[in-house]
Amino acid sequence: MCLAIPALVAEVLEHDMAVVDVGGVRKTISLALVDGVAVGDYVIVHVGYALNRLDPEEAAKTLALFAEISAALDASSQ
Amino acid sequence: MKYIDEFRDGALARKLAADIAREVQPERHYGLMEFCGGHTHAVYRYGVQNLLPANVNLIHGPGCPVCVLPIGRLDYAVQLARTPGVILCTYGDMLRVPGSGGMSLLKAKAGGADIRMIYSSADALKIAQNYPDREVVFFAIGFETTTPPTAVAILQAEALGLKNFSVISNHVLTPAAISAIMSSGEARVDGVIGPAHVSTVIGSQPYEPFATQYHLPVVIAGFEPLDVMQAILMLVRQLNTGRAEVENEFTRAVSREGNLKAQRLVAEVFEVREEFEWRGLGVVPHSGLAIRSRFAAFDAEKRFRLTYRQVADNPACECSAIIRGVKKPLDCKLFGGVCTPENPIGSCMVSSEGACAAYYSYGRYKEDVV
Numbered sequence: 001m002c003l004a005i006p007a008l009v010a011e012v013l014e015h016d017m018a019v020v021d022v023g024g025v026r027k028t029i030s031l032a033l034v035d036g037v038a039v040g041d042y043v044i045v046h047v048g049y050a051l052n053r054l055d056p057e058e059a060a061k062t063l064a065l066f067a068e069i070s071a072a073l074d075a076s077s078q
Numbered sequence: 079m080k081y082i083d084e085f086r087d088g089a090l091a092r093k094l095a096a097d098i099a100r101e102v103q104p105e106r107h108y109g110l111m112e113f114c115g116g117h118t119h120a121v122y123r124y125g126v127q128n129l130l131p132a133n134v135n136l137i138h139g140p141g142c143p144v145c146v147l148p149i150g151r152l153d154y155a156v157q158l159a160r161t162p163g164v165i166l167c168t169y170g171d172m173l174r175v176p177g178s179g180g181m182s183l184l185k186a187k188a189g190g191a192d193i194r195m196i197y198s199s200a201d202a203l204k205i206a207q208n209y210p211d212r213e214v215v216f217f218a219i220g221f222e223t224t225t226p227p228t229a230v231a232i233l234q235a236e237a238l239g240l241k242n243f244s245v246i247s248n249h250v251l252t253p254a255a256i257s258a259i260m261s262s263g264e265a266r267v268d269g270v271i272g273p274a275h276v277s278t279v280i281g282s283q284p285y286e287p288f289a290t291q292y293h294l295p296v297v298i299a300g301f302e303p304l305d306v307m308q309a310i311l312m313l314v315r316q317l318n319t320g321r322a323e324v325e326n327e328f329t330r331a332v333s334r335e336g337n338l339k340a341q342r343l344v345a346e347v348f349e350v351r352e353e354f355e356w357r358g359l360g361v362v363p364h365s366g367l368a369i370r371s372r373f374a375a376f377d378a379e380k381r382f383r384l385t386y387r388q389v390a391d392n393p394a395c396e397c398s399a400i401i402r403g404v405k406k407p408l409d410c411k412l413f414g415g416v417c418t419p420e421n422p423i424g425s426c427m428v429s430s431e432g433a434c435a436a437y438y439s440y441g442r443y444k445e446d447v448v
């Protein structure tokens with residue numbers, strides 16, 4: 001029930017609603033809990049509501065950190 | 079899928095595992111509680127425990143809303159569902175949880191009660207609009223992630239002037255449950271993997287007292303396996319250096335303040351109860367939310383004058399101890415034989431976030447790591 005996944009906002013509708021795309025599956029959700037969502041944003045959807053926007057820069061930073069770990073380990077295992 | 083696949087990279091997970099293995103101190107024991115059922119699910123699904131050194135032990139916490147709902151509250155739902163004229167709406171996981179005398183909502187439905195499984199609180203509102211001559215009751219459960227949607231539904235019902243919609247609030251608070259676990263001291267918790275989506279709403283700030291009061295390291299983690307592994311590494315590092323801080327691995331969705339709009343809506347509709355009963359944890363002070371008296375018309379507990387009755391759990395079921403972090407699913411004699419997801423005896427075998435159900439679904443494939 002709590003398993004929520006990042007969804008791409010494909011369309012912003014009236015009354016605080018939006019259409020999101022999750023791996024090709026489209027779903028209408030509510031934006032009542034987050035302000036200023038635009039098409040192209042990623043949001044975390046839970047029980048039909050966007051809980052928050054995903055920050056692409058922070059996601060990139062976390063991935064860069066993983067890449068560093070990977071590089072460091074490659075270097076140390078050689 | 080973007081923001082999913084790249085956080086599930088198996089090769090990277092094994093590298094993170096190697097890093098953890100290098101950094102753990104062999105003489106030390108690391109008891110790390112993943113508080114949230116979403117993490118429990120991820121831990122079993124990707125076999126995270128099997129990637130860890132033997133002295134890093136993951137303890138499953140009470141963060142599965144279906145699991146922690148006591149039987150007395152479930153009996154409310156059954157009682158209401160059987161009241162003539164009522165349509166009871168609830169999230170799907172609730173339907174199979176056994177209540178008093180083995181009665182569940184699913185059985186009540188088979189017996190003729192009008193029970194609708196909904197995906198979202200908005201669905202319950204729609205049903206209320208479609209059936210103006212019926213009483214539509216939303217049996218709402220969940221932590222801080224599902225509470226804002228319930229608040230929105232109540233505010234919308236008020237705006238729409240709906241007279242036939244009400245809610246039973248079983249909403250509970252994460253920090254109160256962590257407090258209950260820590261102050262009981264029963265489970266050996268050295269660090270906490272903080273919830274992902276709950277934290278998107280409440281932020282990282284509410285965990286700060288745990289770091290200072292209990293000298294407990296907390297790392298908020300996303301739900302993907304690399305997130306969990308990285309959080310474990312961060313916890314190991316904190317423990318090795320004697321630090322106790324709130325760190326945030328899930329910065330792509332969690333800030334210190336959280337979602338202020340959602341918090342504001344919740345505060346408008348709900349107030350903290352003096353106490354609330356949990357399965358496993360017992361009565362926990364200031365751990366649940368009730369609907370404010372301004373919205374009393376939408377409060378099913380008041381509208382139907384429900385009175386709460388405590389009901390003891392099935393004595394053979396170890397859910398209580400599992401929720402408290404002192405036992406694991408395999409410690410239960412009923413696991414997998416008498417109790418299965420098709421025929422659950424306890425609540426931990428119902429939802430995919432429940433420790434027993436997650437272990438049952440993925441446990442047998444645990445060799446297939448990530």
Ligand code: SF4
Nearest residue numbers: 395396410417424434
């Ligand atoms: S296996 Fe079933 S009976 Fe045993 S603790 Fe889990 S839910 Fe309860």
